[in-house]
Amino acid sequence: MTMINGFTAEDAARLSETERALIERRARVLGPAYRLFYEHPLHLVKGEGVWLYDADGKRYLDAYNNVASIGHCHPKVVEALYEQAKVLNTHTRYLHEGILDYAEKLLATFPPELDQVMFTCTGSEANDLALRIARQYTGGTGLIVTQLAYHGVTDQIAAASPSLGAGVPVGDFVRTVRAPDAYRLGAENVAQIFADDVRAAIADLRRCGIKPAALLLDGIFASDGVLSDPAGFLQQAVAVAREEGLLYIADEVQSGFGRTGSHMWGYQRHGVQPDIVTMGKPMGNGQPIAGAVFRGEVLDAFGRTARYFNTFGGNPVSCAAANAVLDVIQGEGLMANCAAVGEYFKAGLQGLAERYPLIGDVRGAGLFVGVELVTDRASKAPATEATARVVNGMRERGVLISSAGPAANILKIRPQLIFQREHADLFVQTLEAVLKSLN
Amino acid sequence: MTMINGFTAEDAARLSETERALIERRARVLGPAYRLFYEHPLHLVKGEGVWLYDADGKRYLDAYNNVASIGHCHPKVVEALYEQAKVLNTHTRYLHEGILDYAEKLLATFPPELDQVMFTCTGSEANDLALRIARQYTGGTGLIVTQLAYHGVTDQIAAASPSLGAGVPVGDFVRTVRAPDAYRLGAENVAQIFADDVRAAIADLRRCGIKPAALLLDGIFASDGVLSDPAGFLQQAVAVAREEGLLYIADEVQSGFGRTGSHMWGYQRHGVQPDIVTMGKPMGNGQPIAGAVFRGEVLDAFGRTARYFNTFGGNPVSCAAANAVLDVIQGEGLMANCAAVGEYFKAGLQGLAERYPLIGDVRGAGLFVGVELVTDRASKAPATEATARVVNGMRERGVLISSAGPAANILKIRPQLIFQREHADLFVQTLEAVLKSLN
Known part of the structure; x- marks a missing residue:
């Protein structure tokens, strides 16, 4: 495919x-x-800060890769990795301070009821584990996700990731709901429609004899097309889920670790309280570490009847890298940078929208930005083909992004948290040059 | 639990x-x-070669951890990790030589029909992916594993890992068969019994309306109690699986990368040909990297209809570490060492068995060794309590091992591939001191 x-x-x-x-x-x-x-x-050979370099020495502004979130090859992470790798790398069945220091620092970024963390190596594993635990806790198996969600690639999580395409069937335990798309559903309607859809999905699962376990939502609906606003639109749907006995799992693999600028975790913009939060990608700035944070009560039965051991999960080297990442985010004010530069960047893009009718919508939070391209602003007809030309045109001109959404007409833009105004300017100028070249 | x-x-x-x-x-x-x-x-703070050190500076001979398989903190791996981490760490959607150099080197250790590899971060993910692909290829869902198998912790693979205990129910798509235990079933019977059990399990799946997809077997049946001999005992069972249209997945997470001494992959001792081989633990000597190797034909339909992206899987840093590991194994003759020291070590243990009737059986291949403890050699009654005392007594005396098997009465011994005769001597002397202290 x-x-x-x-x-x-x-x-x-x-x-x-x-x-x-x-x-x-x-x-x-x-x-x-x-x-x-x-x-x-792209044939890449080097990365440094916001830049990637290809084999010919050409430099690219990386406005896409949300793993090296504090900058490619950040020296503090590289040194932390190296220093620990020289000394000891074992696993969680021995006592080690590294995992505890990191766990405590990480949990301090959450409200007190989210008080326990388990470590995996990938976001897929984190979501898979969250599902296992939600199933055990609720006694249900059903899962509700959005129409074009992406949550990972294990057997069960791939079955709950419709964005993988028709070749990967959605599981019989899954129901999909329309993503909360304010641009198309209307900002004033989106919360209610989303809650109604979740309620209907719960009813449909029950009608099919499937007890629902959880509502699993990406904190910024990245693959659905970067759906950020109006902040708060999750409240009604989460209330419905709670009322019906489902757990709410916040998938923060993409929206976590400060990317939305105003909050450490994307779901926090909506003023909701998850039962489980999963995370991954930027956690180790490239080192494979991921995890899930729980309300202790949710973990209790699982921990009493089962055990969990992930050989590499929470190892001292990965924890050292993750610890350095969190130190840099918090110590170097990267969230404030992300919020400020994000606003500046969005204003620049909105300026372009005033001059280029192809741009139907500019949205996002912090440095997670979506730009929806349409052939006609009134009908909002997706400009799928133009979007592909823009993405490839940007690449040719040295700026890396990709696209998302059901019609692949939304520019998916995720620069590093260290993005500066000069980089935002370069991005906007390059995009304008590409938009001009389309005619 | x-x-x-x-x-x-x-x-x-x-x-x-x-x-x-x-x-x-x-x-x-x-x-x-x-x-x-x-x-x-144990509260560990340092690792070096075959040694681990606790916070009080006490040294332990590590005869258990099969991840740091070429020695704790091996400088060639640490330097490879560091050098690549300084330069670039991205993912498989850009071109990079590192993954290809490693993939080619890794595939060269397999017969030519096993010609494609996919990278994950954990053995759990590798087994989960193998199952997904086997299901798509066969159109079946059923899986056959041994009675006390351990294959990982994703939802589907945990359901196929009965060693996780009663708190983790075996999946309805899973049938378990008795492990090929020559000590209890008889060396002359084990191949036939195992094949008959596999045939019966296939029939039972079909009787329940479940089309079988695969036979999934640990190359040395580690959690079942380290079942190594007689070499060749898998042939009949694999032939039955093939004849019935199942794929045979060799789980080499524990028995791979030279540990059995005579072969790079544990299944090769049995002269069988898997359709898929999964691997993990020692692959990066602690760096989270794992993978699955396929007969190309098996991957074909999956690759045409689905796509697979594992964010950290096959990243340049993990590939650099894995590349260094394979170089060390091959370049420093570690398999030959493993075979020679393994024989010497087993002879030492057999010497003990002559003097201590508690030792019912000494078995294993290379440096994967099992020592079964029994209260009575005639009845082979498991010496469960004595085994726990031996494992803990060894730890107190500075040697690390654990135990396995349905009655937890088999010492599970997996020293690094760099184990020398002097370490084997120290192990045997320590074990003798512990055995003496039991009376």
Whole structure:
């Protein structure tokens, strides 16, 4: 199957000999399930701060990769990794201060009722574990997610990730609801519609003899198209879930660790209280660490009847990296930067929207930004083809982004938290040049 | 629930103030699902080669941890990690040589029909992905595993890991078969019994309307009690699975990367051909990297209809670490060492068996060794309580092992591949001292 912003064989003509050879090696040894970004894939050799460099020495402003969130190859993370890797790397069945120091620091970013954390290596594992625990706690199996959600790739979580496409069937235990899309449903309606949809999905699960376990929501609905506002729109749906005995799992793999600027966790913008929060990607700035935070009560029965051991989860090296990341976010004021530069950046994009009718909507929180492209502002018809041209045009001009949404017409923009005004300016100028070139 | 060789609150009396405080912090922030090894848990601060050091500076011969398989904090791995972490850490949607160099080197350790590899971060993810792909390929869902198998902790794989205990129900898609235990079933019978059990399990799945997808087997049946011989005992069962249209998935998370001495992969001792091989633990000597190797044909349909992206899976840093591990294993003759020292070590243990009737059986391959303790050699009654005393006695005397098997009466011994004769001698002397102290 194809993928939004994926390389396809039809694009092979523009490749260099070296790139063609690398792509052939990939197909031979990695098989058919791997994908590359862009019509002209990137061959990267170096990363530093907000910049990535290709094999020809060309520099790209990275406004997409939300893993190296405090900057590529951040020296404090690299040194923390190195210093711990030289001394000890074991697992959680021995006592070690590193995991406890980090766990306490991480939990301090949550309200007191979210008081226990378990570590995994990937966001997929975190969501899978959250689902296991929600099932045990509620005695149900059913799960509610949005129509184009992405939560990960384990068997059960892939079945709850409709954005993986028709080739990955949605599980019989899953019901999907329309994403809370204020641009299309109306800002004034979105909370009510979302709550009504959740209520209907719960009823449908019950009608099919499936007891619902949880409502699982991405804190900023990234794959649904970056749906951020109006802040608070989750409250009614979460209240419905709670009332009906479901747990609310906040998937903060994408929206967590300060990216939304105003809050450490994306769900907090909506003034709701999750039972479980999952996290991953930027947690170790590239080191594979992820986890889930729980209300203690939710974990209690699982912990009494089961045990959980993730060989690499919470190891001293990964915890050292994660600890450094949190120190940098908190110690260097990156959330404040993210909020301020995010506002400045969005204003720049809104300025473009005044001049380019292709831009139907600019939205987002902090440095998680969506720009929806439409062929007609009145009908809001998705400008799918133009979006692909913009994403690839930006890449050619040295700025990395991708797209999202049911019609792949929303620019998905996620610069590092260290993004500065000069980078926002460069982004806006480049986007304008690309928009001009479309005509 | 309790765990084999797990710390329980009853053991709290022997703890120091510091240890008690650490354990309290763990309970508070990590919750109830985490476990510690030993009656007296270890508080580790340093690792080097075959040695681990606790906070009091006491040294332990590590004959248990099969992750740091080429030695704790191996400088070549640490430097590879550091050098790559300084330069670039991204993901598989950009072109990068590191993953390809490693993939090619790794695939070269397999017969040519196993020609494609996919990377994950954990063995759990590798087994989960193998199951997803086996299901898509066969159109079935059923899975056959051994009675006390452990394959991982995702929702689906935990349901196929009966060793997790009664609190984690075996899935309705799973059938368990008796492990191929030559000591109890007889070396001459074990292959036939195992094949018959697999055939019966397939029939039972079908009788329940469940189409079987795969036979999933640990290459050395670690949690079932380290079942290694006679080499070849898998052939009939694998033939039955193949004949009935199931895939055979070799779980090499524990038995892979040279640990069995004679072969790079544990299943190879049995002269069988898997459709999928999963791997993990020692792959990055502690860096979270794992993966699955496939016959290309098995991957084909999955890759055409689905895509797979594991954010941290196959990243340049993890690949650099894994590449260094494979270089060390191959370049420093660690398999030959493992085979030679393994034989020497087993001979030493067999020497003890001649003098201590508690030892019912010494088995294993390379440096994966099982020592079964029985209260009576004729009846083979499991010496469960004595085994716990031996494991804890060894720990007190500075040697780390654990136990396994349905009655927790089998010493599970997995020293690093760099184990030398002097370490084997120290192990055997220590075990003898502990055995003497039992009376």
